[in-house]
Amino acid sequence: MNLDLSETQQMLKAGARELLARECPYDLVRETEGDPAGFSRPLWRQMSALGWPGLAVPERYGGAGGSFMDLAVLLEETGRALAPAPLFSTAVLGALTLLDAASDPMKDDLLPRIAAGQALATLAVVEPGGGWEPQDVKLQARRDGERFVINGVKLFVPNAHASDFIITAVRTAQDAGPEEGVTLLLVPGAAEGLTPVPHRNLASDGQCEVTFDGVSAPLSAVVGRVDEGGPVLRRTLQRAAAAKAVEMVGSAEAVLDMTVDYLKQRVQFGRPVGAFQAVQHHCANMSIDLEGSRLAAYQAVWKLSQGQEAAREASTAKAWVSDACLRICSLAHQCHGAVGFTQEHNLQLHTRRARSQEQAYGDAGFHRRLLARGLAASQTP
Amino acid sequence: MDFRFSQDEEQFRQDLLAFLGAELPPGWEGLGDDWNLTLATRRKLAERGWLTMHWPKEYGGQEASPLLSLIFNEEMSYHRAPGRDPFGARMLGPTLMIYGSEEQKRRFLPPVARGEAQWCQGYSEPQAGSDLASLSVRAQDRGDHFLVNGSKIWTSLAHRADWMMLLARTDPEAPKHRGISFLLVDMRSPGVETRPIINMAGSHEFNEVFFDDVEVPKVNLVGERDRGWYVAVTLLDFERSGIDHAAASRRLLDDLSAFLRDDESAALIGGARRWMWDLLAERYVEAEVARLIAYRVAWMQTGGLAPNKEASISKVFGTETFQRVADTGLKILGPLGQLTGDDPRAPLHGRFQEAWRHSFANTIAAGTSEVQRNIIAGRGLGLPRG
Numbered sequence: 001m002n003l004d005l006s007e008t009q010q011m012l013k014a015g016a017r018e019l020l021a022r023e024c025p026y027d028l029v030r031e032t033e034g035d036p037a038g039f040s041r042p043l044w045r046q047m048s049a050l051g052w053p054g055l056a057v058p059e060r061y062g063g064a065g066g067s068f069m070d071l072a073v074l075l076e077e078t079g080r081a082l083a084p085a086p087l088f089s090t091a092v093l094g095a096l097t098l099l100d101a102a103s104d105p106m107k108d109d110l111l112p113r114i115a116a117g118q119a120l121a122t123l124a125v126v127e128p129g130g131g132w133e134p135q136d137v138k139l140q141a142r143r144d145g146e147r148f149v150i151n152g153v154k155l156f157v158p159n160a161h162a163s164d165f166i167i168t169a170v171r172t173a174q175d176a177g178p179e180e181g182v183t184l185l186l187v188p189g190a191a192e193g194l195t196p197v198p199h200r201n202l203a204s205d206g207q208c209e210v211t212f213d214g215v216s217a218p219l220s221a222v223v224g225r226v227d228e229g230g231p232v233l234r235r236t237l238q239r240a241a242a243a244k245a246v247e248m249v250g251s252a253e254a255v256l257d258m259t260v261d262y263l264k265q266r267v268q269f270g271r272p273v274g275a276f277q278a279v280q281h282h283c284a285n286m287s288i289d290l291e292g293s294r295l296a297a298y299q300a301v302w303k304l305s306q307g308q309e310a311a312r313e314a315s316t317a318k319a320w321v322s323d324a325c326l327r328i329c330s331l332a333h334q335c336h337g338a339v340g341f342t343q344e345h346n347l348q349l350h351t352r353r354a355r356s357q358e359q360a361y362g363d364a365g366f367h368r369r370l371l372a373r374g375l376a377a378s379q380t381p
Numbered sequence: 382m383d384f385r386f387s388q389d390e391e392q393f394r395q396d397l398l399a400f401l402g403a404e405l406p407p408g409w410e411g412l413g414d415d416w417n418l419t420l421a422t423r424r425k426l427a428e429r430g431w432l433t434m435h436w437p438k439e440y441g442g443q444e445a446s447p448l449l450s451l452i453f454n455e456e457m458s459y460h461r462a463p464g465r466d467p468f469g470a471r472m473l474g475p476t477l478m479i480y481g482s483e484e485q486k487r488r489f490l491p492p493v494a495r496g497e498a499q500w501c502q503g504y505s506e507p508q509a510g511s512d513l514a515s516l517s518v519r520a521q522d523r524g525d526h527f528l529v530n531g532s533k534i535w536t537s538l539a540h541r542a543d544w545m546m547l548l549a550r551t552d553p554e555a556p557k558h559r560g561i562s563f564l565l566v567d568m569r570s571p572g573v574e575t576r577p578i579i580n581m582a583g584s585h586e587f588n589e590v591f592f593d594d595v596e597v598p599k600v601n602l603v604g605e606r607d608r609g610w611y612v613a614v615t616l617l618d619f620e621r622s623g624i625d626h627a628a629a630s631r632r633l634l635d636d637l638s639a640f641l642r643d644d645e646s647a648a649l650i651g652g653a654r655r656w657m658w659d660l661l662a663e664r665y666v667e668a669e670v671a672r673l674i675a676y677r678v679a680w681m682q683t684g685g686l687a688p689n690k691e692a693s694i695s696k697v698f699g700t701e702t703f704q705r706v707a708d709t710g711l712k713i714l715g716p717l718g719q720l721t722g723d724d725p726r727a728p729l730h731g732r733f734q735e736a737w738r739h740s741f742a743n744t745i746a747a748g749t750s751e752v753q754r755n756i757i758a759g760r761g762l763g764l765p766r767g
C-alpha cells in the first residue's frame with residue numbers, strides 16, 4: 001500500500017500551486033464571475049502552454065501521456081484556487097470521454113487540438129427534471145437518413161457557451177433497457193439551432209442551459225456506437241464525480257487553511273480566538289472531514305485510473321465529499337464571524353461554489369441511493 | 382400543563398392575520414428589499430399600537446404580555462412581513478424605560494411608537510466582536526458634550542437610521558467593562574460617515590460607521606457615565622429569541638411541501654420522491670421543537686422569570702434549525718436549487734438559495750452560537766470559565 005502521491009505528482013502539484021498562486025489570485029476569480037465568457041482566457045493560455053489540457057492524453061495525440069490520477073492532482077489545485085478555466089470540462093468531460101469511446105478518425109482529429117488547448121469541449125447530460133443516470137436521458141434525437149435531428153434542452157453544461165464541442169447525451173431508441181437507446185453525439189458549439197445561455201446561479205461558475213432547436217448531427221458525429229452510449233456515459237459520469245470530488249477537496253483545504261490562519265491572528269478576550277476550545281473543536285471537525293474526503297476522492301480516482309470498475313468508490317467519494325465540503329464551509333463561516341459573511345471576503349467564493357459542486361454529477365443523496373441499490377442487488381443470490 | 386393560547390391571544394392572532402391579508406401586496410413573497418413598503422407597513426402597525434405593543438401605555442404601548450409579542454413576531458416572521466422595528470421598539474424602548482431620563486423618554490420614545498424614527502445599534506467594532514467590552518471608539522468629555530472618534534462595523538440599517546445607540550469608551554484607564562458609556566447619536570451629526578458593506582447574499586444590510594470629531598450633547602448619555610456596559614447588557618437580553626427563526630423555518634418547509642405536492646411544480650425537479658418527504662419530516666420535527674422552545678422563553682417572561690439560559694438555547698436551536706432547513710431545501714431542489722430569482726427556471730423564485738446564503742448570518746449576529754453555548758454552560762449550567 002502507498003497512500004502518497006508519487007514524486008512526479010508531488011512536483012506537479014507544487015508547480016501548479018505556485019503557478020495558480022501567482023496567476024490566479026482571488027481577484028481574477030471575482031472578475032470572471034461577472035464575465036459572460038465565464039473563464040479567463042489568459043489563464044487558460046498559460047495552462048495550455050504547460051500542457052495541462054493534454055496531461056491525460058496519450059503522446060500519439062500530442063498529449064503528455066499521463067494518467068487520470070495525474071490530472072486529478074492538477075484538479076485538486078485548480079479547485080483550491082477556484083481557477084476560472086475550462087480544464088475540468090475539456091480535459092475530464094471532453095478528452096477522456098473521446099479517448100474512451102470515439103472512433104480513430106475522431107480521436108485523430110480532436111485530441112491533438114484539445115491537448116494543445118486550441119479546442120474546448122464539454123458534456124451535456126442532465127435535463128429539466130432529470131438525474132445523472134443514462135436512463136434519465138430523454139433529449140430526442142430523431143434519425144433522418146444519414147443524420148440525427150436534436151430538439152430539447154440540457155442544463156448545467158459547464159462552459160458550453162465557450163466550447164467548440166459539446167458531447168451530448170441523447171435518446172435514440174425508446175422502450176429499450178435502462179442503459180440502452182442512449183447515444184453520445186459530438187455537436188459543434190457553433191451548430192445551427194444550438195443556443196447556450198449561462199445559468200444565473202449562486203456560484204456564477206459558467207454552467208449553461210443549452211437549447212437544441214432542430215440541431216443536425218451527421219452519423220459521423222456519434223461518439224462510440226448508436227444506441228450503445230449508456231455504459232460509456234456511466235463511466236464518464238463516474239470519472240466526472242470522482243474528479244469533481246477531488247476539485248472540492250482542494251477548495252475545502254483552502255477553506256480550512258484560511259480559517260486556521262485567521263483564528264491565529266484574530267484576538268478577542270485578550271487571546272487568539274483559536275485558543276478557545278469551542279473554536280478548536282470546529283477546526284478539528286473540519287480537519288476530520290477533509291482527511292476523509294481526500295482519501296475517498298483519491299481512492300475513486302485511483303481505481304478509475306487503473307481502468308477498474310469503480311461505481312461504488314465513485315459514489316462513496318461524491319456522497320461523502322459533497323456533504324463534508326459544505327460542512328467545512330459552514331464551520332469556516334462560524335469561525336470567521338461577521339467578516340466571513342461579507343461579499344468582500346474570499347470564503348464565500350468557496351462556499352457558493354461548494355453548493356453548485358455538490359449538485360454536479362449527483363449530490364450525496366443521489367449517490368447514497370446508487371450505493372443502496374448496489375447493496376440491495378448484490379445481496380440477492 | 383396547557384399548550385393552548387388564551388382566547389384573547391388567539392383573537393389577536395386572527396386580527397393580525399386579517400391585517401396582513403389586507404395590507405401586504407397580493408401574493409407577497411417577502412423577496413427583495415422595498416424600504417418604502419417597510420416604512421408604510423410600520424406606520425400602519427404603529428397606528429394599531431402593535432409596533433410597540435409590549436411598551437407601557439404612557440409611552441404609546443399596550444402593556445401586551447410577552448406571549449402576545451411572541452405571536453406578533455411569529456406571524457410577522459412566518460409571513461415575511463416588513464415593518465417591524467428591532468432596534469427602536471425592541472431594544473431602545475425597553476432600555477430607556479429602565480435607564481433613560483424623563484426627558485429622554487419623552488423625546489425619543491413617541492417617534493418610535495409612531496413608527497417614524499429608525500434606530501441602529503453601534504456596538505461591534507473591527508477589533509471588538511464577541512469581546513464587545515474591548516471596544517475602543519472614544520468619547521472624550523468636553524464639558525457640555527462628548528467628542529466621539531473611531532469606527533463601528535456591521536451596523537445593520539445604519540444607512541437608514543436617524544439615530545444610533547452607541548457604546549463608546551469614556552475612561553480608557555478603567556478596567557474594560559467599567560469605562561464604557563451608552564450614548565444616543567444623531568446620525569446627521571457632522572463627522573458621521575456611513576459606508577456600505579455588501580453581504581454574501583449580495584445585499585446591503587450592514588455598514589461601517591466612522592466618527593470624526595462628532596459632538597454628542599451630554600443630555601444624550603443614557604444611565605451613568607462609565608456604566609454603559611450594564612445598560613448594554615440589559616438590552617442584549619432583548620435581542621435573543623428563536624421564534625423568528627422557528628417561524629421562518631416553518632414557512633420554508635410549508636412552501637417546499639406545497640411545491641412538492643403540486644405535480645406540475647414537482648415535475649420541474651423530476652417529481653416528489655419518498656426520500657424528500659423523509660428529509661422534510663425530519664426538519665418539520667426540528668422546526669416544531671424550535672417553536673416550543675421559543676414559546677417557553679416567552680412563557681417564562683410572562684411569569685416574571687429571566688430566561689437567560691433558555692433564551693440562548695432558543696437562539697442557538699432556532700438559527701441552526703433554519704440553517705438545516707435551508708440546506709435540506711437545496712438538497713431536495715437538486716441542481717435547480719442554486720438558480721437565483723432572476724433565472725426563469727428558479728424554483729420558488731430562488732428563495733432557498735437566498736435563505737441559505739442568509740442563514741450564515743444568524744448563528745453569528747446577536748451573539749455567536751459559541752458564545753451562546755458558553756452562556757448555556759456558564760451562566761446556565763454553572764460550569765467554570767475556560
Ligand SMILES: Cc1cc2nc3c(=O)[nH]c(=O)nc-3n(C[C@H](O)[C@H](O)[C@H](O)COP(=O)(O)OP(=O)(O)OC[C@H]3O[C@@H](n4cnc5c(N)ncnc54)[C@H](O)[C@@H]3O)c2cc1C
Pocket residue numbers: 266268269273276277278279334335336337338339341501502503504505506509510511512534535536537538587742743745746747748749750751752755
Ligand atoms: C448580519 C449581521 C448583522 C449584524 N448587525 C449588527 C448591528 O446592527 N450592530 C452591531 O453592533 N453588530 C452587529 N453585528 C455584529 C455581531 O454582533 C458580531 O458579528 C458578533 O458579535 C460576533 O463578532 P465577530 O463577527 O467579530 O466574530 P468574532 O468575535 O471574531 O468570532 C470569531 C469566532 O470566534 C468565536 N469566539 C469568539 N469568542 C469566543 C469565546 N469566548 N468562546 C468560544 N468561541 C469564541 C466566535 O463564536 C466565532 O466562531 C452583526 C453581524 C451580522 C452577521
